[in-house]
Amino acid sequence: MKHVKKILSKKQSDTILAVLQKRFEANMNRHPKLSWATVVKKLSTNTEGLWSVYQMEETGGEPDVVELSAQKNTVTYCDCSKESPLGRRSLCYDAAALIKRKENKPQGSAVGMAEMMGIQLLTEESYRALQTLGTFDSKTSSWLDTPADIREKGGAIFADFRFGRVFIYHNGVESYYSGRGFRGIITM
Numbered sequence: 001m002k003h004v005k006k007i008l009s010k011k012q013s014d015t016i017l018a019v020l021q022k023r024f025e026a027n028m029n030r031h032p033k034l035s036w037a038t039v040v041k042k043l044s045t046n047t048e049g050l051w052s053v054y055q056m057e058e059t060g061g062e063p064d065v066v067e068l069s070a071q072k073n074t075v076t077y078c079d080c081s082k083e084s085p086l087g088r089r090s091l092c093y094d095a096a097a098l099i100k101r102k103e104n105k106p107q108g109s110a111v112g113m114a115e116m117m118g119i120q121l122l123t124e125e126s127y128r129a130l131q132t133l134g135t136f137d138s139k140t141s142s143w144l145d146t147p148a149d150i151r152e153k154g155g156a157i158f159a160d161f162r163f164g165r166v167f168i169y170h171n172g173v174e175s176y177y178s179g180r181g182f183r184g185i186i187t188m
Helices: 010-026 036-044 047-058 095-100 110-117 124-131
Strands: 063-065 076-079 141-143 155-162 165-172 180-182 184-187
Touching (some): 010 036, 010 063, 047 063, 095 110, 124 165
Parallel strands (some): 141 180
Antiparallel strands (some): 141 155, 155 165
C-alpha cells in the first residue's frame, strides 16, 4: 500500500479552515460550549487531523464540530451532510468482504476508506447522538462500526432515519447500495 502524505498545502489549509469556520458559526446548536478559537487551535496543531477533515469535506461529508460525548479538551468532527456523503457510497463493509465478493465488486469498502482517510465509522451510539442535532439520512443509510460478534457471523449494521426515529438494521458485509455510504468521525 502506497504511503499517503497527510499534509495540506497552505492554500488547501486556508480554504478548508474558511469553510469549517463558516459551517461552525452557522450551526452553533451542534457545539454550544465551544469557540472557534479553541477549534482552530486544535486544527492548527494537528496537521494529520486537518488533512482527515479535508478528506471528509472532499467526499461530501460537510464535517462540523459536534458535542457527542462529555470528553473534555477535545474537538470532534463528524459528517453532518443531510444524506450519507455522496463520495462514500456504493461500498461494501470492509476489505475482507471486498475480497470475498466475486462478481460486481464495488470500488472499495467503508472501513478501508475510513482508515485511508484517518477517520472512524460512527458507532450506533454516536449515530443516535448525531440524530439529536438534526435529521440525517432520511433518504440514504450509513454503515456503522459493527460489533465483532456480528461481523464474525458475516454481518454488519447500518442505520437511517425514517418516520421520526433512528432505525438500526443488518446486512451481509458484501452488500452495497447506491444509497448507502458511511459517516465518519475524528476526535482531536
